[in-house]
Amino acid sequence: MVIPNTTSLALIVNSVATPLILFHQEHLLLANSAASELLAYPAEALSRMTWYHLIPQNTENTLQKLFANQGGQLWLMTANGQLLDSEWAIQPAPYAGQHYFMATLRRAVTVANTHMEKTLPNNHENALFKRLRQYSQKLETLVNTRNQELQEERRRLQIILDTVREGIFYMEDYTFQYANPAFCRMVGYSLSELAGQTLSLLRIPIDTAEVDPFLLLLLDEESKARNETGLRCRDGRIIYVRLTFTLVGNPGEQPTRVVAAVHDITAERQLQEQRSRFIANAAHELRTPLTSFGLRLHMIRKQPEKAAQHLDNLERVTAYMKHLVEEMVDLTRFEKGIIELNRAITPMQPLILEAMTTYEPVARQKQISLVHEMPKQKIVADVDRHRIVQLVANLIVNAIQDSTPQSAITIRLQQLSEPGVDYVLVEVEDTGEGIPAELLPDAIFAPFSRPGNGNHRNTAFGLALAREIVTLHGGIIRAQSIVGTGSIFSVYLPLPAEAADAQQWATPSPD
Numbered sequence: 001m002v003i004p005n006t007t008s009l010a011l012i013v014n015s016v017a018t019p020l021i022l023f024h025q026e027h028l029l030l031a032n033s034a035a036s037e038l039l040a041y042p043a044e045a046l047s048r049m050t051w052y053h054l055i056p057q058n059t060e061n062t063l064q065k066l067f068a069n070q071g072g073q074l075w076l077m078t079a080n081g082q083l084l085d086s087e088w089a090i091q092p093a094p095y096a097g098q099h100y101f102m103a104t105l106r107r108a109v110t111v112a113n114t115h116m117e118k119t120l121p122n123n124h125e126n127a128l129f130k131r132l133r134q135y136s137q138k139l140e141t142l143v144n145t146r147n148q149e150l151q152e153e154r155r156r157l158q159i160i161l162d163t164v165r166e167g168i169f170y171m172e173d174y175t176f177q178y179a180n181p182a183f184c185r186m187v188g189y190s191l192s193e194l195a196g197q198t199l200s201l202l203r204i205p206i207d208t209a210e211v212d213p214f215l216l217l218l219l220d221e222e223s224k225a226r227n228e229t230g231l232r233c234r235d236g237r238i239i240y241v242r243l244t245f246t247l248v249g250n251p252g253e254q255p256t257r258v259v260a261a262v263h264d265i266t267a268e269r270q271l272q273e274q275r276s277r278f279i280a281n282a283a284h285e286l287r288t289p290l291t292s293f294g295l296r297l298h299m300i301r302k303q304p305e306k307a308a309q310h311l312d313n314l315e316r317v318t319a320y321m322k323h324l325v326e327e328m329v330d331l332t333r334f335e336k337g338i339i340e341l342n343r344a345i346t347p348m349q350p351l352i353l354e355a356m357t358t359y360e361p362v363a364r365q366k367q368i369s370l371v372h373e374m375p376k377q378k379i380v381a382d383v384d385r386h387r388i389v390q391l392v393a394n395l396i397v398n399a400i401q402d403s404t405p406q407s408a409i410t411i412r413l414q415q416l417s418e419p420g421v422d423y424v425l426v427e428v429e430d431t432g433e434g435i436p437a438e439l440l441p442d443a444i445f446a447p448f449s450r451p452g453n454g455n456h457r458n459t460a461f462g463l464a465l466a467r468e469i470v471t472l473h474g475g476i477i478r479a480q481s482i483v484g485t486g487s488i489f490s491v492y493l494p495l496p497a498e499a500a501d502a503q504q505w506a507t508p509s510p511d
Helices: 006-015 033-039 059-068 127-163 181-187 213-219 266-302 304-336 349-365 385-402 462-472 497-505
Strands: 020-024 027-031 071-077 082-092 101-113 167-172 175-179 224-232 238-248 257-264 343-347 368-373 380-384 407-418 421-430 476-482 486-494
Touching (some): 020 033, 027 033, 033 101, 059 071, 167 181, 238 266, 266 304, 349 407, 380 385, 385 407, 385 421, 385 462, 385 486, 462 476, 462 486
Parallel strands (some): 368 407
Antiparallel strands (some): 020 027, 020 101, 071 082, 082 101, 167 257, 224 238, 238 257, 343 380, 407 421, 421 486, 476 486
16 A cells, blocks of 8 residues: 655645644644635645634634534634634544644635725624624614514504594505404494405495595595495494595506595484484474464464454464474473472472373373372482473373374382482373384483474374483483383482481372
8 A cells, every 4th residue: 555645645634625733722734725726825825824804803713613513603804804604514524642723614605795805803793794793783773773663553553543533444455454443343343354345245326426535535636535334233233433544555557446434424324314314204293283284374364253262273373383482492491400399308299290280181081090199108309390390291291292092101109229329210101102113212302203293182292292301310310111012210319318318207198
């Protein structure tokens, strides 16, 4: 076997295409041609250098990790100013009792180029690498700070979207992509159920002439459009909303992106409808007596001998119109809080009897019986005597209107106690036509919910005034009814402590 000489060994090593470096401790002893080309140093120069000349960072820690892991990553600075990100494999190469090591390059990538003069401070840290590291750290800090700002801004926006009372949704190509909780509650659908659906899932045009809001949006110069429409909720309810669409981007961009704010105007529309109904019904209420008034005047001219009879009718018609106007004024004053109650500790039985006595003739004329169920022991309450009589009278008038001949209306009075509260309960029950379900539980108390017939017995304000009187006394009024069976109106009036104490000294009520 022929053993190669030193020259031959050098030729063999230099013929290897992979960069190789032989070193002892931190000193480089031998580098092949590939390593010399990689580092841009002559092989002779490398043999006189240490790793400190090539590694632009703390070499002690780096070399310790390199030896311990039998390789790893190294940042290398070449003679021509290139910064390399390299990876080496380290293998022990013991010779003559000495610990030599062979470094074999696995990967090298040029990170930066510079023509700055390469200076090596005593702490073995290259100025260029130090700057790059500082820039990298600064950039990382800026990125982290910006990410935190974006996350905080996103969190604030999410809180706003989640807590705002107005509905908001976002669409792309006219399909739902996002809807805030307020809109989901408004229509009864979850976000997952709306996603990918079009507005046609919900939208019900108010009338056939309603313009498509998206057409308005795309033609509007300000990229905004407003539209009032109906939405069918998941439970079948129909609500009315005002939609304000805003186009994100420019017309014609793909996808078409739209943000919409949704304001529920159901209550507003109901109020408008109520006002319209109020005006129409008020006109109806006034038209009948005015027609009668004009007719009686005509009859007086034609039949002067019956003037007295016609004048009696004119007086009744005039009284009705006066009563109608007074109740309209009363209702307005109650709603504005102008009317103050003249309260006093008052027995309740006489007030109910007074209201019954007033309308006994009216009930008798319709063959209706008025019956009361009241305890003998006096029940007293802190009330306005006049307003309570008005309250009970209005409930009796309402019952008479709904009752049929040969029926009875029952007025009940009792005092009840619940934990922490004592109250008086007044009930007026009839066995008449009943109340349509759509007017319960609250609509029945609206003015003109059921127009009267143009006489003094019913002015269509009775139940509205009854509710205002009860509310002003701090009580509650409720209506229960079954169509074809009858109705019960219940009034709950709380008893102050002094009124409850007065009950102990109340004397029995006369039969």
